Amino acid sequence: MPRRPQRASSSRDLERYAGLFADRTKVMTSSAMRDLMAITERPEVISLAGGLPDTSTFPPGQFAEIMGAIAQTALARTLQYGPTEGTADVKDCIVQVMEAEGTVVDPADILVTTGGQQVIDLVCKTLVNPGDVIIAEAPTYPGAVPAFSSYQADVRQIEMDADGMRIDILEEALADLDREGRTPKFIYVIPNFQNPAGVTMSLPRRQRLVQIARERELLILEDNPYGLLRYEGDPLPTLRSLDGGDFVISLGTFSKIISPGIRIGWAVAPRPVLQKMNQGKQGSDLCSSTLSQIFVSEYFASSRWTDYVDAQKQLYRRRRDVMLDALAEHLPAEATWTRPQGGLFIWATLPDGLDTTDLLARALTRNVAFVPGRGAFLDGRGGTSMRLNFSGVGDDDIREGIRRIGEVVSEQLDLLRALTGGPLATEARPPTEAGTREPDPALADVLELPRRDAGDQAARRDRG
Structure with missing residues (x-):
């Protein structure tokens, strides 16, 4: 039997290949979520880290029926290449999804992609030269951070509150860029149940953001997964529907x-931009999976897809409430967190002096994981915050994980108090209506939300 070749040492590997790497690799970073995947796949780990929907609820009989029908009626087409822009049938499904949110689109304006992540990559590939400015929320989607870094963008992050991106701060940042003689290539926002913060951009801010984009002829990348x-409240119009x-x-x-396993996403863009993105996709993967696109179109044809979404909404709403109650029971009084009206995430902020990157290492020894807040920033902020996912695990695991x-957290707080010789010097943040108070610049990585009083905490514990 032939012997396996000996692997060179890591230092030797680096020495051998370092001179071959492109300059962009010096600023490439890993996704905070992907780094945790190998760990969180262990069955003993309760993962509150991933952005995971609950795929165990998809009916196995329906899956088998769809795949059987594909094998009988469309096998040759399913196993073949497809058009780069996507099949006509799956584009019709995308039109239905967007119409459900009040957004009417022309199928000719749609590019089918390999998941939503590829859209971010293609937009950067199409628009961004090294050093170009991208504007994003603070915090922003942790998966966007490595994409922006890979294209060597200069990312300016705009603080948020309970009503989403602070448009007044955005306008100040744009004025600063004007003085520098620079124009951002695009503004990246997640207006609905933002990842990681869980907050939703208010209608006045959506309207003003679209107005600014039109006045300045700036592109907005609206990430809307x-x-x-x-789960509650009234739907708000998408930025695209406001913009046209x-x-x-x-x-x-x-x-x-x-x-997420089918890896099908899409972009709807102005046609000159879409054409360049299509060319960029041709160089990346030729086309997205034909099998996955046909699966989606068969699924839409064979069932009411909205019924499945409605069932998921009920499930996730309950799990959100379970996590909110668990946070009130187990986190210290100084901690704060968001209360999302939908989506998959809660953003929790701990007392000053704690660092969630260090905290994660300790949490993993207890077989529980989350995403540290620094993964949602490009400038080192977010050290006291964490992203918590409530959709991917059951009620009991949510309670136990929190x-x-x-x-x-309690152990680290006790240690910190012992080292400092007394209570933590946490700056007071008085209660206020969400979105009405100017945040302290020193706390820019903290979402300024109403704080809980002792009575509220006690009431939550009683309900638990």
């Missing part, structure tokens, strides 16, 4: 309403 996962399609690139995906996190 969660818009149909609303001149300056908004819409990003959508079937990952959260059917399955209990374990609470234990680790």
